[in-house]
Amino acid sequence: MPLDQPEPEVTSMMPLGDHLEELRRRIILAALGLVPIVILALVFGSHLLGVLIRPVTRALRDAGLNPELQATSPIETFASYVHIALVAAVLVGSPWVLYQAWRFVAPGLYASERRFVYILVPLSTVLTVIGVSFLYGVILPVVLSFFIGFGAGVGDRDPGRAAWPESVLVEGVPAPATIPILAGDPPNPEPGQEWINTRLMQRRVCIAMQGDGPLIVGSPLTKAAGIAQQYRVREYVGLFLNLALAFAIGFQTPVVVLLLGWTGLVTKAMLVRYRRYIALGVVVLSALLTPADPISMLLLAVPLYLLFEFGMVLMVLLPAERIARGVVRPSVAPDERAAGRESPFAGFGLGEEEDGPAAPGTSFEGRDTPPDEFGDDDDARDPGPRP
Numbered sequence: 001m002p003l004d005q006p007e008p009e010v011t012s013m014m015p016l017g018d019h020l021e022e023l024r025r026r027i028i029l030a031a032l033g034l035v036p037i038v039i040l041a042l043v044f045g046s047h048l049l050g051v052l053i054r055p056v057t058r059a060l061r062d063a064g065l066n067p068e069l070q071a072t073s074p075i076e077t078f079a080s081y082v083h084i085a086l087v088a089a090v091l092v093g094s095p096w097v098l099y100q101a102w103r104f105v106a107p108g109l110y111a112s113e114r115r116f117v118y119i120l121v122p123l124s125t126v127l128t129v130i131g132v133s134f135l136y137g138v139i140l141p142v143v144l145s146f147f148i149g150f151g152a153g154v155g156d157r158d159p160g161r162a163a164w165p166e167s168v169l170v171e172g173v174p175a176p177a178t179i180p181i182l183a184g185d186p187p188n189p190e191p192g193q194e195w196i197n198t199r200l201m202q203r204r205v206c207i208a209m210q211g212d213g214p215l216i217v218g219s220p221l222t223k224a225a226g227i228a229q230q231y232r233v234r235e236y237v238g239l240f241l242n243l244a245l246a247f248a249i250g251f252q253t254p255v256v257v258l259l260l261g262w263t264g265l266v267t268k269a270m271l272v273r274y275r276r277y278i279a280l281g282v283v284v285l286s287a288l289l290t291p292a293d294p295i296s297m298l299l300l301a302v303p304l305y306l307l308f309e310f311g312m313v314l315m316v317l318l319p320a321e322r323i324a325r326g327v328v329r330p331s332v333a334p335d336e337r338a339a340g341r342e343s344p345f346a347g348f349g350l351g352e353e354e355d356g357p358a359a360p361g362t363s364f365e366g367r368d369t370p371p372d373e374f375g376d377d378d379d380a381r382d383p384g385p386r387p
Contacts, residue, residue: 023104030100037096038089045085049237052084055136056236059144060229063152066201066220069233080237087241095125112324116262119323124255127307131251132244134303140243142296152225159224179203189214196221246289250304257311262320271312279305 041048057067071077098121106114181196185204189195191214194205202218209215222228260266271278286301 026100026104030097033096033100034089034093037093038086041085041089041092042082045081045088048084048088049081049233052240053233053236055140056144056231059141059148061199061201062145063148063229064201064223065148065152065225065229066222068220069231069236071233076232076234080233083237115323119318120255120258123258124252127251127254128248131247134251135243135247139247139296139299140240142299146296148229151227151229152223154225154227185216189216250285250289250300251307253304253307254311254314257308258314258318261315262323268312268315278308282308 053069056069061067102117109117179194179196181198183197184199185197186193186195189206191206191208194203196202197204197218200218201221203221204216204218206214206216257266257271261268282305283297283301286297286304289300
């Protein structure tokens with residue numbers, strides 16, 4: 001049915017048993033649709049986990065620490081792998097689940113009510129993706145760098161100073177270094193060769209040839225610190241997922257502002273009047289959600305406030321009456337008699353009348369009755385005698 005047609009009258013109602021049967025059918029279809037997505041997520045789960053831990057390993061390496069996470073139980077890594085795979089499957093499969101939920105709910109909604117969903121669901125999905133991407137690419141590196149740098153500086157130990165022994169001096173100068181420092185592993189090392197890999201922060205040595213390639217082992221290198229920065233995989237994954245949930249909710253600010261405007265709880269004038277207090281609340285919220293440094297606080301406060309302003313723009317561009325009205329029907333040229341008069345139903349989303357009332361000074365001589373408020377001129381349509 002076109003969106004610009006009037007709402008049909010309800011002529012029948014589905015029994016409760018049919019509702020429950022339809023709900024059961026939609027749940028089964030949603031679950032079956034998730035099965036292949038879960039299988040694919042488990043296949044690529046190790047890659048997803050590697051992408052997820054990349055920010056923390058990079059932050060550890062930049063701080064001169066061993067860029068490795070640890071597992072304190074045999075099943076910890078596998079549990080984190082399954083956890084990430086299931087979360088990814090739910091996120092990727094959420095459009096299918098929402099589609100099945102929509103197929104269950106949509107028959108009970110009018111066309112004007114469905115138009116609101118057509119706007120809110122895509123907008124919320126896009127904002128969620130932007131929020132999580134912003135967390136991963138901008139906020140998380142800054143937060144991890146702050147925490148890791150702070151932890152490495154607490155209880156920093158003085159290594160002391162000592163003179164070179166005579167055995168390593170050549171004419172009073174230390175002999176050249178015999179361990180090469182590389183940004184990666186050499187292509188074809190021989191057994192017994194050793195080097196320092198600055199990418200992995202390890203001292204590595206080839207101990208044997210195994211199959212078609214060398215067998216390389218290494219020991220981690222880290223700068224002196226009073227507190228060792230060694231993070232568990234499970235705790236880091238939980239931290240990331242909690243932050244992702246918080247940012248996904250925080251980036252729904254335009255949706256919340258739009259809903260409040262549609263329901264009439266707030267107006268644009270009210271939000272403008274209290275804009276400074278809202279900005280203060282955004283700064284306080286950003287300070288609570290981020291570390292106590294101004295950089296990360298501003299990185300969160302600025303986007304949240306911009307999202308609030310974006311919500312006000314949407315509230316002006318997409319008022320409730322415009323969404324409920326939908327597509328405007330093409331009609332004949334407006335009647336000159338309605339020029340300059342605002343529709344009395346403009347505030348109710350019903351649009352302008354096709355034929356307005358007569359302008360002041362219009363004569364109705366020769367008519368039994370004047371045309372009504374909606375231009376329904378019975379005398380003009382039926383000039384003959386009435387029965």
